[in-house]
Amino acid sequence: MADLAGLVSDIASRLQAATDRGRVADYIPELAKVSPRHFGIAVITADGTEHVAGDAGEAFSIQSVSKVFALVEALSRHGNRVWDRVGKEPSGSAFNSIIQLELEQGRPRNPFINAGAIAVTDLIAEGRSPGEGLQSILALIRRLSGDETIDLDAAVAWSEAATGYRNAALANYMRAFGTIAGPVDATLSVYFQQCAIAMSCRQLARAGRFLMAGGVCPVSGEAIVSPERARRINALMLTCGHYDASGEFAFQVGLPAKSGVGGGILAIAPGRASIAVWSPGLSPQGNSLLGTRALEQLAHTMRWSVFNPDIL
Numbered sequence: 001m002a003d004l005a006g007l008v009s010d011i012a013s014r015l016q017a018a019t020d021r022g023r024v025a026d027y028i029p030e031l032a033k034v035s036p037r038h039f040g041i042a043v044i045t046a047d048g049t050e051h052v053a054g055d056a057g058e059a060f061s062i063q064s065v066s067k068v069f070a071l072v073e074a075l076s077r078h079g080n081r082v083w084d085r086v087g088k089e090p091s092g093s094a095f096n097s098i099i100q101l102e103l104e105q106g107r108p109r110n111p112f113i114n115a116g117a118i119a120v121t122d123l124i125a126e127g128r129s130p131g132e133g134l135q136s137i138l139a140l141i142r143r144l145s146g147d148e149t150i151d152l153d154a155a156v157a158w159s160e161a162a163t164g165y166r167n168a169a170l171a172n173y174m175r176a177f178g179t180i181a182g183p184v185d186a187t188l189s190v191y192f193q194q195c196a197i198a199m200s201c202r203q204l205a206r207a208g209r210f211l212m213a214g215g216v217c218p219v220s221g222e223a224i225v226s227p228e229r230a231r232r233i234n235a236l237m238l239t240c241g242h243y244d245a246s247g248e249f250a251f252q253v254g255l256p257a258k259s260g261v262g263g264g265i266l267a268i269a270p271g272r273a274s275i276a277v278w279s280p281g282l283s284p285q286g287n288s289l290l291g292t293r294a295l296e297q298l299a300h301t302m303r304w305s306v307f308n309p310d311i312l
């Protein structure tokens with residue numbers, strides 16, 4: 001087996017020096033201020049060993065990676081009722097696309113595109129104040145990572161709320177179909193704040209451990225979700241976690257993973273590792289360019305693809 005510690009630091013030094021780094025998201029003005037020079041990686045293996053390199057301790061905006069935790073929270077609260085609201089199919093469209101909503105009766109394709117995530121958040125917010133809805137997601141993330149200091153970056157939340165016209169359009173459109181039941185403003189407020197949660201690679205990799213371990217947090221022994229639910233969340237991350245680049249990601253990396261426009265990616269090698277990478281420069285589809293490259297190198301060298309017969 002390859003030397004993982006050496007590999008993680010090799011990947012970091014190679015990618016810290018890379019010249020082609022992608023474009024930092026600028027449609028959320030606060031995110032445009034982040035330097036594209038950052039690169040961080042954290043790998044936690046099944047035995048609990050943590051390998052980190054680069055800016056692995058620096059907090060960044062998790063953005064759409066929050067959609068995984070919101071899905072867990074909604075499933076815990078509402079069970080399979082969630083699937084009445086959102087589908088389980090890749091969209092083949094941009095993360096903020098509205099086109100399928102008109103063609104498919106206002107039902108988003110999956111919980112990881114914006115429309116689907118807003119519908120999931122609406123379920124979390126049901127019967128609660130926006131503050132309580134957000135706190136339930138934050139409490140889950142803190143519990144999973146064993147870190148009570150994790151919080152949201154209020155400036156990012158405000159920045160997105162002030163410019164989130166597309167998300168407001170998606171939410172209003174779904175409200176017209178009944179996919180969203182609650183007040184649109186309250187649901188959007190929770191959604192913008194969950195996206196603005198700030199975490200480091202180390203914290204994010206810790207929060208993902210239950211997904212490598214059949215739904216059980218390996219440190220506390222607590223069953224966060226059932227093994228079946230963990231398997232299904234991983235399946236959705238593999239097929240939908242990178243929007244219209246999900247097929248390419250499965251082809252190149254072959255691991256369940258969820259990206260965010262802050263440049264973070266959480267990837268799961270079932271039974272092997274929980275991995276978080278961060279580099280703010282994005283591909284045209286809104287996925288971290290160097291983060292994806294790091295995962296390609298890691299997965300290839302470690303033979304960590306769900307399609308490799310020896311990972312099973």
Ligand SMILES: NC(=O)CC[C@H](N)C(=O)O
Pocket residue numbers: 062063064065095096114160167195259260261262286
């Ligand atoms: N892909 C993303 O990370 C998108 C999340 C972002 N908060 C948005 O709604 O536009």
